[in-house]
Amino acid sequence: MENTFTDLSHINVKGGDGGAGCMSFRREAFVPKGGPDGGDGGCGGSVIIEADPQLSSLIDYRYKHHFRAERGTHGQGARRHGRDGEDLILRVPVGTVVRELDPATQTPAYDIADLTQPGERVVVAPGGAGGRGNIHFVTSVRRAPAFAEKGEPAREHWIELEMKLMADAALVGMPSVGKSSIIARISAARPKIADYPFTTLVPNLGVARAASGQSFVVADVPGLIEGASEGRGLGHQFLRHIERTALILHVVDVTGGYEGRDAVEDYRTINEELAAYASELAVRPQIVVANKCDLPETEDAVARLREAAEADGHEFFAVSAATGEGLDALVSTCAAEVARLRAEAVVSGPVLDLNERWERERQRRDRQIRVAREERHAWRVSGSQIERMVIQTDWDNDEAVAYLQHRFERCGLDDALVKAGAVNGDEVRILELAFTFEGRDDAPDFDELAEKDLEVSMGEDEE
Template identity: 60%
Template sequence: MFIDKVRVFVKAGNGGAGCMSFRREAHVPKGGPDGGDGGHGGNVVIEADAAVSSLIDYRFKHHFKATRGTHGKGSRMHGANGDDLVLKVPIGTVVREYFEDTRETGELIADLTHDGERVVVAQGGVGGRGNIHFVTPTRRAPAFAELGEPAQEGWIELEMKLMADAALVGMPSAGKSSLISKMSAAKPKIADYPFTTLVPNLGVARSGDYSFVVADIPGLIEGAHEGKGLGHEFLRHIERTALIVHVVDLTGDYEKRDPLEDYRIINEELALYADELACRPRIVVANKIDVEGTEEAAERLAAQVKADSVAAADGDEFAPSPIDPKLYRISALTGEGVDQLKAAIAAKVHELREAAREELAGEIQYDHVWEHKREERDKRFEVAKLSDGIFRVQGPMIERMVVQTDWENDEAIAFLQHRLKRAGVEKALERAGAVDGDEIRIVGRSFEFESAQTAEDIYKDLDL
């Protein structure tokens, strides 16, 4: 089964709780704090793997969770970190945010185009710190520790786009499947009716010293860019290919279509789907020259291809660009002209690979880019006035501070108050109009606002 788009829910592991403990030894009546840290939770990682060919592993299982960190213990014993959960996907998989409630995709997380390339899609929670970290000159015996940080979670969309050097495109029954079977060892289904091919087929072809991967894309129809005939499902697999091989049926199939009109429709659909496809290098192939009476259609098509090539060279925005001025005439049935076509495709692919080699040196490090975006978003918080005297503070980092706090421990609450002040929450509330006595809500907890200089007097817990 060919699965090329799935949505899955990922949850990293929560951090383990830090330990509040004091050293207890014979003849040492006042041993210092020795509580260990909690272990970090495991991350959820998406990794491109050349051995994986589809997203079928995620067709029926949609929820994935990494292991949590274990809690710290006394005697400075730190908890073990949770194991990362690595989800293998095919090379060419695009990873995006997905919002299940609105059914919309969000930001691009990564475009995994190389074997072994990976990105963290859910960060494990940081383990809570033991009480050994909270010793100060004035607080020699801290009787509190942090709870583990909650892990990141959410839906992501995985979309597989074929990684092929050349894509065979054309109208239904143009002979693309027959051609790929002649060019490579691929064995697609071949029949004399439209839409025989419903999923893309890949084959490896060789010509001389060069080899290339060719994809047989299911037939396109007019309106494919709008989704007609599963157009979007097929067109997206052309986006990555370096070279478009446009196969035109000289016979017009059983509908007796005009080959030039078919040629025009496919060019137009590619351009309307994505501007960059209009500028993708292409080779035009006239198929079924073994059928009598196709000579005249071949000559007309050759003239149009040459004219388009000249127009593209002159910068005409309406011409497919850039385009090989030669029309390659073949018979996918008998094999006539296929070897010459393979040689032309191999040479062009090699040329395009060499041109792209320098670009790979400046390859995007998605882990760094996504991590930077995530950190920026994580630090943001906002203050909303719910009604007179009631305000809500929302933001990932601020909410985690509250969740990490042991609410049965007064010292832990005082430390939270200090952290909130340092994060700028007090000033933000004052700018929003909060005054002494107003109710402040953060993640199910409620506080009474008091503008004070000492952290211990900023908030009073109302224990909601």
């Protein structure tokens, strides 16, 4: 049977393009000078990621990888604005981390959001802005503007969705130490149980309840092996599910299993793998659980493991998943520890809102103007806001081109070029277009430039 559990996906998202604004004039009987009445284009829909508590896997994104929101429609005359495109909502499990992927390497560049609460949302692909109709360009000297803006094309990019289980405690250990048997005993979870390694290939969740009435969510994480932190076995696929847990239940088979392993060496090996994968896991609260203590000739292994665990400052329990011995005390201690850790998490203050941080970063990058010399008298200008202005301009319309030049001056592009070293007659390249820089007669006020709502970065001189 095909495995339907998927906890990591790369998808391509694109918002809807904005509709074009309309260039129109009112034409009615007995209204000889009706004036401009072109409507605005509609904004494109956005692609939104939403946390859904009903989902437990990213299987919906295993085979389909491209998602597009609806585009906005064009504006029309008589001030009729275009319709906005519909948003596209992609639902993911609670506990999903959304990351931007580097377009060149397809490796994670930065976190966009961490969706840890049901219903949390983040916009990963904003829709393009609709172009403005010619009614917006009327001034005291421009009474009949014969141009309008084109719609803004939406950005297309790849993102990574990584699901991490939202559990209070995680059962970790070597393969076949009895983790699945323990979770089946203490909760209603029914994982596959067999007497061979790697029976469990996907994490399982269960709710354990102590006699006191306290409950907690426990995860059965598939077995780890030496080298798991470096990707050996299925290490990277499973270690991510331990990162969110407040408490680690480290299960050790005191019989040594088929290979006759040493219990203390197994304990040390797993702890080293956890620390190598994420340093904070080395100091995560941990309870050491010696399993299969009902079997004969395990007393010495239990005693040595207890000594090693207590020397590291960890609580120790000797249990048997087969008979249930010691499990009630283990569950009671875990429930109390989880309740304490939850209270500490609340006191520590609110978690950083990655949604807001990503939006601030996006807006900051959008405002940047980058100027770099490509040839002796040729300059390359880049930046989302500047490029958007160029794209939205109707280059077949002289009025629209003149208006763009005015916008360049207002946003600080002319000052940025002068500061970079551009002189009158140099070529300025933006996207696939080239302009002749007319220069400025007066020196720019760079203090005033710094106060503008744009950030300017200069490329190295290639001379």
